[in-house]
Amino acid sequence: MPDLRQFKLPDVGEGLTEGEILSWLVAVGDTVTVNQPLCEVETAKAAVELPSPFAGTVTELLYEPGTTVDVGAPIITIDLGGDGPAAPAAPAAAEPAGSGLIGETGANGRTAVLVGYGPRSTEATRRPRRNGAGAAARATAPQVLPEADYGSGGERPPLLATAPDATVKPVRHGGLETGRAAEAHVTAADTQPAPTSSPVSGRGALRPLAKPPVRKYAKDLGVDLATVTGSGPGGVITRADVDAALATPAPAGFGAETPAGFGAETGRGDQRIPIKGVRKHTAAAMVASAFTAPHVTEFLTVDVTRVMKLRERLAARPEFAGVKVSPLLFVAKALLLAAQRHPMVNSSWDDAAQEIVVHGAVNLGIAAATPRGLVVPNIKDAGRLSLVELAGALTELTATARAGRTSPADMSGGTITITNVGVFGVDTGTPILNPGESAILAFGAVREMPWVHKGRIRVRQVTQLALSFDHRIIDGELGSRFLADVGALLHDPGTALAF
Known part of the structure; x- marks a missing residue:
């Protein structure tokens, strides 16, 4: 007899309650090994690949790509071995207590999650749905798209079993059918057209x-x-x-x-456009930040001609080969040096403890625009890095973010942020604080402008900086001194010798 196991969507960290299945990396009939990636899931912060806790054969994919699934719901069925016809999948709760498999609850009541994220002792909760549209859609019979319609390049595997005698069995979770209609049959001999698309929307609706x-x-x-x-x-x-x-x-x-x-x-x-994933998380975080921390924004226009010339000289040096020497690199270094002189800028407001937490390390966040929305990964303890190491870290960070591969760990724990609006040709802005941080620096476009230099009007390379800060922690004097130091370092890089 087959030994069927279901893999439940785990909480990959920080109390997530749901995730959207972006794509399946396996198909029905594939043989998988332990830790082999099964699917790509978008959480509230990033897209992550979920590894398999089982070794066996995939018998069923319970959701289509684009479906938002609650944490704890089964998403795939795997046959661990055995002969005979497929049978309805046994609930994952049938596993022996304390098995330690991902998504399973052990004898101590704690749920095993992905390696490196740690177990959770409480279940994630979510707001009740406003209507039953999503549940009703999941209770309908699945539609099978002909394999040829996925393209010759195999952009994604066909969903569900496509054998002529395949029978779609009901899958129950918590006493309710969650992804299949009972005893629905899909055969190659069917001559009736597939049900036409309906305008039903909501979580789990058929595409x-x-x-x-x-x-x-x-x-x-x-x-x-x-x-x-x-x-x-x-x-x-x-x-x-x-x-x-x-x-x-x-x-x-x-x-x-x-x-x-x-x-x-x-x-x-x-x-x-459905509000979900990264955009949903970003929207909630920005609203919470804007209406929690009293924002103050100060502006400074800086002649950066000298640092731009320094950039050209450094880019030609062999130690910088293979990394991008961008203007952002010098802004990041200037911020890190200024934060050493003004440590209160690198702090957080702990409302529960009624304390200001002055961080010992600067976890430098870089706001990055991605196809899924704005993300802010950070470089851990960036102040310890040399200029070459910082350049490499920035290059890797931005490439990973744009590819949508930033891990949740890389986007947590930030202490201060830079947003580079200059890459879009924008001069400046009034950035909103990243939640939990006390300052964010906007770096505008570097432009050639008429500028008074040594008593004469010359064409110089000029940029604008905008610093937003939490006025509960940083008063006007501290914010002004910090911004002035960043500007001084960008105007004359040699000033760094005095820091």
Whole structure:
């Protein structure tokens, strides 16, 4: 008999309650080993790969990519071995107490999570859903997209079993069916078309069937695929279906009314983007910061011609080969030197203990724009690094963030942040503090401008700095002195010898 085990979505750290499955890295029928990555999941902070706690054969993928899953819910079934036909998966709770497998609860009541994140003694809680749309969608029979429709490059494996006699069994979690309709059969002999896409939204809703190029085409035209009926094999939506939906006016009373002058001429309606993942976390953090810490922002315009010339000389040196010598490197170094002189800037407000925590190490955060939203990974104890080491750390940090591979550990524990708005051609801004920090420095674009230099007007390279700080910790004098020191170091790098 097969020995079926279910892997539950673990809390990968910091009390997460849910995660979105971005992609599966395995398919039904694949043989997996312990610690082999199974899927990529986006948490509130980053995208992480979940390793397998079992070795065996994948028998079922319980959710499609794009689905948001609660922590503790089963996401995949693996057969550890044995012969005979597949049977309904046994609940993971049937594991012997104290097994120590990821996502399992041991005899001591603690749940094993991913290696390196530590066990949690309490269960994560979340707000109740406002309606049952997501649960209702998960209770419907799954749709199987023909394997050919995933592209010859194998962009993602087909979901669920696709054998001619495959039977989709119910999976129960907490007494409720969570991902499959009971006794739903999918066979190659079926001649009835697949159920058409419906405009049901919410967590766990079925995605309309369409190839990636068609999805992009519909998105560019502002067409919601959930409202389109597919004419392709198995109900797959084609470009012609999108064109037909665009040419057909929406029936009266369908959806929200479009105000005059906002898409009425083109027939395009509003686009609704789910608030989840990194963007949801960032929004909550920024609102909490803006309405908790009293922000003050000060500005300084600096002639950085000398440091830009120094940048050219250093970039040519052999020790800097292979790393990027950017203006941000010198701003980071100036901030670290100024923080040594003014340690109170590198501190946090502990409201519960009614204490100000002055950090001994500077964990330097760098705000990075990624396709998933704004993230702020940090370089741990950046003050101990040489200029070459700091350049390498910045290069690695930004590359990892843009690739969406920053780990949650790299985004926790920051003490002060730099946001480089200059890369977008922006002169300056009024940055919002990263929660738990007392200061953030905005670095603007470096421009050639007329500047009074040695009593004459010359063309110089000039930038603007903006420092926002928590006025509960940093008063105006301290903030001004700190910003002035950063500016002095960028104006004349030789000033660093006096620090």
